[in-house]
Amino acid sequence: xxxALKLWTVIVAVGLLNYFSRMSFIAFFARxxxxxxxxxxxxxxxxxxxxxxIVPMIVAVPAGGGGSGPRVAxxxxxxxxxxxxxxxxxxxxxxxxxxxxxxxxxxx
Amino acid sequence: MLPACVAMVPFGVVxxxxxxxxxxxxxxxxxxxxxxxxxAAQILASQLLATxxxxxxxxxxxxxxxxxxxxxxxxxAPVLQPLPRRWSGALAFLLTDQAFAAAIRKFDAHGxxxxxxxxxxxxxxxxxCFWQATNAAGFLAGNVIPAAWSLExxxxxxxxxxxxxxxxxxxxxxxxxxxxxxxxxxxxxxxxLNLVIAGVLGILGGIAIELAxxxxxxx
Numbered sequence: 001x002x003x004a005l006k007l008w009t010v011i012v013a014v015g016l017l018n019y020f021s022r023m024s025f026i027a028f029f030a031r032x033x034x035x036x037x038x039x040x041x042x043x044x045x046x047x048x049x050x051x052x053x054i055v056p057m058i059v060a061v062p063a064g065g066g067g068s069g070p071r072v073a074x075x076x077x078x079x080x081x082x083x084x085x086x087x088x089x090x091x092x093x094x095x096x097x098x099x100x101x102x103x104x105x106x107x108x
Numbered sequence: 109m110l111p112a113c114v115a116m117v118p119f120g121v122v123x124x125x126x127x128x129x130x131x132x133x134x135x136x137x138x139x140x141x142x143x144x145x146x147x148a149a150q151i152l153a154s155q156l157l158a159t160x161x162x163x164x165x166x167x168x169x170x171x172x173x174x175x176x177x178x179x180x181x182x183x184x185a186p187v188l189q190p191l192p193r194r195w196s197g198a199l200a201f202l203l204t205d206q207a208f209a210a211a212i213r214k215f216d217a218h219g220x221x222x223x224x225x226x227x228x229x230x231x232x233x234x235x236x237c238f239w240q241a242t243n244a245a246g247f248l249a250g251n252v253i254p255a256a257w258s259l260e261x262x263x264x265x266x267x268x269x270x271x272x273x274x275x276x277x278x279x280x281x282x283x284x285x286x287x288x289x290x291x292x293x294x295x296x297x298x299x300x301l302n303l304v305i306a307g308v309l310g311i312l313g314g315i316a317i318e319l320a321x322x323x324x325x326x327x
Contacts, residue, residue, distance in 0.1 A: 015143035021177035048310025051284035072275035
């Protein structure tokens, strides 16, 4: 398949499937209660999916060279801030500051 | 919701850069950001397309990742109840990790569905506009951002801010740990299939610990 066609197939299919997931309980099943087994599984979807998404991004060796050590340390700092404050902005600030500090101190 | 918008800036820029790196033209990149409207799915789709993965695999992986919207949708249904049905169906399009987190926090704090629904609507629209602007900026200006800034590290940090409040109980923590360990252990699998499998294993792990806990209490 050609590149542009591939991309647009993905855009339309993922866009539709995502919209279906977003609408599901808000619109389609609004009058029905969630089946207990599904409710049980849904409870753990964000924790599991977010963790599976984040961990490789943090552990991956950066393209610019160097080890993943500074990123893991910075992520631990950011995780503690996220847990204590619940603020996205503070988490981002603390994580980036920690990473820059660690990169700067290991280079200089 | 304003802090969420500001925090989205580096994330959106990274997404725009990723779309450019995957060989998308401007229209294609904006198609992803306007229609898919999910940073996690956009980044994964860009990475997978850049490595030449089959379309079916890209769709499967992104859709499994999108299953978390089912959970958000179920939790948001009572919040959006005061709005007319037509509205809530359309507003579901604005459901993202950030809009969900902010609206639910408002709902939990005040118990006022109407107020939370309005907050979600306004904030969701603002986020959508911010998202398009930052994606466009990333696509157009991506190659002038120095690599030493490590801007792409903002992406896991944004998700970390969402993961931390999800750690509400022992089964939740277990689900995250199982998924995190599994995704690394299965790293050798092709086409990021480790992500899908690790997510499912994490969910099963959470359920297993919850059931074990219930059985323990029942004794």
